[in-house]
Amino acid sequence: MRILLIVISLCIQGFCLAQEILWAKQFAIGNRQTEITSFFQKPDSSFVSACLSFHLGYRTPITLTTYYGTAVVFHDKYGDTLKVVNLRTTGWYNPKITSSVFGEIFVGVSVPKDTLLNSKMRVYKLDAAGNTVWMRPFIQGYESSMIRKIRATSDGGCMILGYANSIFLPNAYRDWFLIKLSFSGEIEWSQRYSGGGTSECNNIEPMVGGNFLLSGMADQKIWSVVINQNGDNLSNHYFYSSPNPYLMYQANVIQLPENRFLASGNQWIGDNYVTYTGMYNSAKAKIWENSKLKNMNQPWASADGGFVRSEFVRHDSVYVRKYMADSTIDWSVTIGPENRCQINDLIYDGYGSAYLCGYIETGPVLNSIDQGYIIKVSNVGLPFDTTSNRSLDHSHYAEKPLAYPNPCQQVLFFKNVFRPFQLEIFDLRGIKMAGYQVRPGEGIPVWSLPKGNYAYKLLEGNKIAVGRFIKE
Numbered sequence: 204m205r206i207l208l209i210v211i212s213l214c215i216q217g218f219c220l221a222q223e224i225l226w227a228k229q230f231a232i233g234n235r236q237t238e239i240t241s242f243f244q245k246p247d248s249s250f251v252s253a254c255l256s257f258h259l260g261y262r263t264p265i266t267l268t269t270y271y272g273t274a275v276v277f278h279d280k281y282g283d284t285l286k287v288v289n290l291r292t293t294g295w296y297n298p299k300i301t302s303s304v305f306g307e308i309f310v311g312v313s314v315p316k317d318t319l320l321n322s323k324m325r326v327y328k329l330d331a332a333g334n335t336v337w338m339r340p341f342i343q344g345y346e347s348s349m350i351r352k353i354r355a356t357s358d359g360g361c362m363i364l365g366y367a368n369s370i371f372l373p374n375a376y377r378d379w380f381l382i383k384l385s386f387s388g389e390i391e392w393s394q395r396y397s398g399g400g401t402s403e404c405n406n407i408e409p410m411v412g413g414n415f416l417l418s419g420m421a422d423q424k425i426w427s428v429v430i431n432q433n434g435d436n437l438s439n440h441y442f443y444s445s446p447n448p449y450l451m452y453q454a455n456v457i458q459l460p461e462n463r464f465l466a467s468g469n470q471w472i473g474d475n476y477v478t479y480t481g482m483y484n485s486a487k488a489k490i491w492e493n494s495k496l497k498n499m500n501q502p503w504a505s506a507d508g509g510f511v512r513s514e515f516v517r518h519d520s521v522y523v524r525k526y527m528a529d530s531t532i533d534w535s536v537t538i539g540p541e542n543r544c545q546i547n548d549l550i551y552d553g554y555g556s557a558y559l560c561g562y563i564e565t566g567p568v569l570n571s572i573d574q575g576y577i578i579k580v581s582n583v584g585l586p587f588d589t590t591s592n593r594s595l596d597h598s599h600y601a602e603k604p605l606a607y608p609n610p611c612q613q614v615l616f617f618k619n620v621f622r623p624f625q626l627e628i629f630d631l632r633g634i635k636m637a638g639y640q641v642r643p644g645e646g647i648p649v650w651s652l653p654k655g656n657y658a659y660k661l662l663e664g665n666k667i668a669v670g671r672f673i674k675e
Contacts, residue, residue, distance in 0.1 A: 225556065227578040228282030229563065232274060233258025238562040239276075239575035240297035241548045245306075246603070246670055248280035248552075252560060253300035253310055254575055259289050261316060270316045273298050275308065275333055282577035288333040292317065292325055296349055297547060303355035305629070305658045306331040306671065311350035311363050323348045326363060328388060337388040348380075351419075352407050357629070359386035364407045364417065370395060379404035379419060381434050394434035398426040398441070406455045406501060409590045416589075418456035418466075423449055425466045425479070427456040440487055442466035443479055451479075455501045458589045459528070460508045463490070467512075469498050475517055480530070491530055503549055504587040509533060511557070511583060513546035521546060523559060525583065536580060539563055543571075551586035588667075603668060604661055610673035614646035617661065624663040630655065649674055 231237040235258035242252035252275070259272025273294035277286040295315040302308050308329040314322055322340035330336055341348070348367035355361050362383050369376040379396040396402070398421025405419045410429070414437065418427040425443040428436055442456060443466055454468035462485035470477050476498035482490040502512035508528035515521040521544050525533040538544055544563040551557050559578050564571040604620045617624075621643050628637045628649075636657065639647055652674045661668045 225579040225581050226281055227576060228278075229565070229574040229576045230276075230284045231258075231572055231574045232256040232276075232287055234572065236271075236573040237575045238271075238545075238573055239547060239560040239577065241300050242550070242558075242560045242577070243300060243302050244550055244552065244558065245302070246668075249285075250278040250280070250282065250558070250577060251300065251302065251308060252276045252278065252575070252577070253298040254287075255294050255298065259291075261293050263316070268316075271295065273310070273312050275300065275310060275329065276575075277333065278577065282579075286333065288329070290325075290327060290335075299350055299353045301353050301355050301361070303357075303359065305359065305656075307336070307355070307359070308333070309353050309355055309361045311353040311365075313349045313365075323367075324350055324363075324365070326350075326353070326361070326384060326388070328361075339384060339388040341382075351403075351405050354407055356383070358634070360384045360388075360391070362407065364404055366403050366419075369397065377401050377403060379417065379428075381407070381417065381430070383434065392434055394430070394436075396428055396436060396439075398422070398424065398428075398439070401450060402426070403450075403452070403454070405453060406457065408458060410458065411590055416456065416458060418454065420451040420454035420468060423447065423451050423470070425451060425454045425456065425468045427464075427466075442483060442487070443468065443481055443492070445470055445479065447472055447477075453498075453500060457502055457504050457510070458587070459504050459510065460506065460587055461485075463508070463528075465502060465504070465510055467499060467502060478514065482528070482530070493530060500546065503551070504589070506585040506587045509584075511549065513538075513549070513559075515541045517541060523549070523580065551583070553586065555583065555585065556581050557583040604663075604670075606659065606670060606672045610675045611649055612675045613648070613650045615649050615672060616644070616646050617641070620661070620663060622663055624661055626662075627660045628652070629658045629660070 238255045239252045242250050254274045254276050255271035260270050262269045270293040273290045273292050275288040293316045295313045299311040310327040312325045320340045322342050324341040326339045328336040350365040352364040364381050366377045366379050369378045379402050382393045383391040385391050400422030402421045403419050408416045410416055415430050423445040424441045428439040449470045451468040456466045464483045467480040475496050478497050478499045479494050481492035497514050497516050499512050499514035502510040509526050511525045513523050519541050521538040522535050524535045527533050545561045546559055547561040549559050557580050562573045562575055565574050604617050623642050626639045626641050654674055658671050
């Protein structure tokens, strides 16, 4: 315990300005290389993360090549580790994790070495306690594949976005893929998308009206595709075409308020990364574009029309920066040296703060250990809800809305809600069972619902809360 406290103290001093850090926590599974690659926050403010760990990995008997193992880690609301669930598979390049409003956990793993199934990817569905409900392997047709995003769907299934060798020219190019898995892990549909040359997808965002925005690179271009709920290509657009003959990595297009779009991507030119960024209006016309000598990761939209992203400068530092809508820097937080840390994911809490995860090297350079971290940064602003074109602001809730009595037999009530609200109730398959317009203090009749577990979504103005209750 004494050593842990010293490490945390050093990290807080080294990450950034003290007044901007509320807390910072690190950990290493088995005291070996550990990296948090993605995470989400549960309704009770605790965290669940996907991690790579040498301690849980695999070493080949002949070449002695070591592969990372993959784990799901449960943390409390302050980032302390509660439980580690070993998925017993090797992992590569940022396993992705997400959850549904019903509490299930989905993990997408790109597999470099599968000694059992020879799979190239695996998707896991876990229950809220971390027990495996099912695992779906992908083998044929997904050579050189990489999962880049996983998104839960309202029916209890999920969508997996990634890229793999092209079906038509497998040794020359890559295509995007999007796969819809059912509640039980069966493939409902799969689609391929190609923008020409080598394509690499990076992001999927829901849109107003139920469509989705996919984005990534197509050769040296930033490319986006709008699809419907069956994955059909409705439209596509090239936002930026670099004059340099190099691939465009980390290419993304995100939606911003006022129907604007932000497109960005990196190229490796000479001894430096160059980041291209541009903002465009609803007709995809340029508002501004610029290029900088830096490397950036996926940006996150802010409700004020700006955006937040992590970036680094070669031989310098890693930063988290907030940009205004006109591309000027609003604020910047230094995380650490460029060659000793990385930011992999960011989530807003809806109350004005945000959480970051990734890894940071600790100890002497020649004998260092990568440790996963979660840090909380205050005063970063509010997120933007792409499905409704408004901010997700929970700041007016002194306490989170809660359903009571829970379990419930006849009538359900909500406390900590002081304005009229809309309520939707779902079963654990994601099927909507009921919807109500409710006044504060008014009871919701649930006596006709079958006994079981249910999820609810509460919409009060432009504020959203989700939770679960039991019908007896």
